[in-house]
Amino acid sequence: xxxxxxxxxxxxxxxxxxxxxxxxxxxxxxxxxxxxxxxxxxxxxxxxxxxxxxxxxxxxxxxxxxxxxxxxxxxxxxxxxxxxxxxxxxxxxxxxxxxxxxxxxxxxxxxxxx
Amino acid sequence: xxxxxxxxxxxxxxxxxxxxxxxxxxxxxxxxxxxxxxxxxxxxxxxxxxxxxxxxxxxxxxxxxxxxxxxxxxxxxxxxxxxxxxxxxxxxxxxxxxxxxxxxxxxxxxxxxx
Numbered sequence: 143x144x145x146x147x148x149x150x151x152x153x154x155x156x157x158x159x160x161x162x163x164x165x166x167x168x169x170x171x172x173x174x175x176x177x178x179x180x181x182x183x184x185x186x187x188x189x190x191x192x193x194x195x196x197x198x199x200x201x202x203x204x205x206x207x208x209x210x211x212x213x214x215x216x217x218x219x220x221x222x223x224x225x226x227x228x229x230x231x232x233x234x235x236x237x238x239x240x241x242x243x244x245x246x247x248x249x250x251x252x253x254x255x256x
Numbered sequence: 257x258x259x260x261x262x263x264x265x266x267x268x269x270x271x272x273x274x275x276x277x278x279x280x281x282x283x284x285x286x287x288x289x290x291x292x293x294x295x296x297x298x299x300x301x302x303x304x305x306x307x308x309x310x311x312x313x314x315x316x317x318x319x320x321x322x323x324x325x326x327x328x329x330x331x332x333x334x335x336x337x338x339x340x341x342x343x344x345x346x347x348x349x350x351x352x353x354x355x356x357x358x359x360x361x362x363x364x365x366x367x368x369x370x
């Protein structure tokens with residue numbers, strides 16, 4: 143099972159600041175997903191990155207996949223209180239005979255203060 | 257929109273009881289998953305199922321069993337509940353695929369074992 147390390151574990155910032163969170167592995171990712179989990183809800187998929195060096199943007203969120211496909215980052219510009227939540231990265235272990243399963247990192251708990 | 261429904265948001269049980277957590281999805285997904293989520297440990301996979309009556313152990317199956325008699329329903333069973341099974345339990349579903357499939361989560365069941 144691939145191990146994913148996320149950093150930082152906790153992040154508390156003021157509204158309007160920029161931030162970056164990271165997801166790293168010692169193994170190569172086949173693909174990587176980022177989820178956000180808001181209080182009292184289940185995680186929701188934000189993006190999937192597949193190609194090394196890939197950059198995807200989702201409004202103020204920018205996702206980058208490392209060239210070697212062993213790391214990924216999520217950058218938020220001008221953070222807002224609505225960005226508060228737990229950010230999880232996850233990668234698939236493909237299994238030919240029994241379906242695919244995700245391995246999750248421990249998450250970064252982001253708090254954006256008004 | 258995909259809907260994954262967990263039968264209870266909050267549940268309180270006593271040590272030694274047999275506990276059933278139910279999950280239903282409405283998108284004809286082949287794969288279904290049960291995770292537990294604990295602070296600092298992220299999401300850990302308990303069991304998953306890629307077809308009716310099929311199941312596979314995840315990373316922490318001890319003390320749990322599952323049942324999938326119908327495609328849309330996946331049940332998690334705590335055979336004899338213990339206090340260390342107090343946790344948030346999340347159900348998810350996805351289409352079969354080699355990877356990159358998003359997982360869709362329910363809103364979780366917060367289970368307390370007294």
